[in-house]
Amino acid sequence: MLIIDSTGVVIDPRVRHAISPALERGDMKIVHGIIVHQTGSSSAAVTLNGYKSTKDNPKPSGAHFLIDKDGTIYQTVSIYKKAPHVGFLKSRCVAQHTCSPTELKALKGKKPGQQIGEVELKKKWPSKYPSNADSIGIEIVGEALPKNEPNRDRRTYESVTKEQQASLQWLVQELSLTLNVRMAEVFRHPIVSWKNETEASTATW
Numbered sequence: 440m441l442i443i444d445s446t447g448v449v450i451d452p453r454v455r456h457a458i459s460p461a462l463e464r465g466d467m468k469i470v471h472g473i474i475v476h477q478t479g480s481s482s483a484a485v486t487l488n489g490y491k492s493t494k495d496n497p498k499p500s501g502a503h504f505l506i507d508k509d510g511t512i513y514q515t516v517s518i519y520k521k522a523p524h525v526g527f528l529k530s531r532c533v534a535q536h537t538c539s540p541t542e543l544k545a546l547k548g549k550k551p552g553q554q555i556g557e558v559e560l561k562k563k564w565p566s567k568y569p570s571n572a573d574s575i576g577i578e579i580v581g582e583a584l585p586k587n588e589p590n591r592d593r594r595t596y597e598s599v600t601k602e603q604q605a606s607l608q609w610l611v612q613e614l615s616l617t618l619n620v621r622m623a624e625v626f627r628h629p630i631v632s633w634k635n636e637t638e639a640s641t642a643t644w
Contacts, residue, residue: 440613440616440617441613441614441616441617443518443617446517446519447517447518447519447520448514448517448518449514449518453512453606453609454504454512454513454514455511455512455513455514456513456514457487457505457513457514457515458514458515458516458517459487459490459491459499459501459515459516460492461490461491461492461497461498461499462490462499462500462501462502462515462516462522462523463516463517463520463521463522464520464521464522464523464571465520465521466519466520466521467518467519467520467521467572467573468573469573470518470569470573470574470575470618470620471564471565471569471573471574471620471624472564472568472569472573472574472575472620472624472625472626473569473574473575473576473577473611473614473615473620473624473625473626474502474524474525474569474574474575474576474577474625474626474627474628474631475577475579475607475611475625475626475627475628475639475642475644476502476524476576476577476578476579476627476628476638476639477578477579477580477581477583477596477597477599477628477638477639477642478505478578478579478580478581478582479581479582479583479596480580480582481580481582482507482508482580483505483507483508483511483513483580486501486505486578486580487505487513487515489501490515498523499523500523500524501515501516501522501523501524501576501578502515502516502522502524502575502576502577502578503515503516503517503518503522503524503575503576503577504575504576504577504578504610505577505578505579505580506577506578506579506580506603506606506607506610507580507603508580508581508600508602508603509600509602510600510602510603510605510606511606512606512610516576518575518618521571521572522571522576523571524571524574524576524578525569525570525571525574525576525628525631525632526556526632526633526634527552527553527555527556527557527559527632527633528555528556528559528560528567528568528570528631528632529551529555529559529568529630529631529632529633530542530546530555530558530559531559531565531566531567531568532566533546534630542566545558546558551633552633556632565624568626568630568631569624569626569631570631575614575618575620577607577610577611579599579603579607579639579642580603581596581597581598581599581603582596582597583595583596583597583635583637583638584596584597591635592635592636594635594637595637596635596637596638596639596640596641598641599639599641599642603642604642604643607642607643607644608643608644611625611644612644622644625644627639627640627642
């Protein structure tokens with residue numbers, strides 16, 4: 440199990456500290472899930488720089504952990520803080536074919552994205568997917584190619600490296616044990632939100 444200090448920082452030789460206060464969005468009382476992402480960037484340095492607050496981007500998006508191509512793990516947000524990494528939620532009951540008549544009525548006529556997301560956020564876990572409010576985000580460095588393809592959904596994310604895969608498996612297992620998160624509640628980003636379907640498609644845990 441991981442050792443976590445009073446500020447939510449993991450104390451382990453495999454984890455480097457790169458906390459970005461600009462990513463923190465208030466206290467996270469409980470963790471129900473883990474969401475695995477890919478950055479769309481070429482390096483950890485580029486991503487970490489993007490996690491800084493700037494005049495043009497005062498509230499950047501990002502996750503709790505970042506895994507570089509060589510397997511280096513950075514912690515960028517406290518375990519005890521929310522991070523903006525999920526986006527609008529898809530409907531879990533639709534995906535799992537478990538919607539009640541009341542749920543179907545609430546979703547009727549709602550469009551993908553914000554409209555369905557707002558319906559889902561009114562639900563309690565596990566009726567909904569884990570969200571920014573109750574999940575740990577893990578970003579894996581990897582680009583979506585080719586860059587000159589204007590339609591982002593037609594790009595294909597790079598395969599994760601063997602070093603990234605090893606670090607991801609270790610981190611997910613440790614977080615699951617330490618935070619009492621069921622492995623069934625670990626998802627790739629496109630499962631829970633409207634993202635490029637190839638994001639983190641080669642990652643396993």
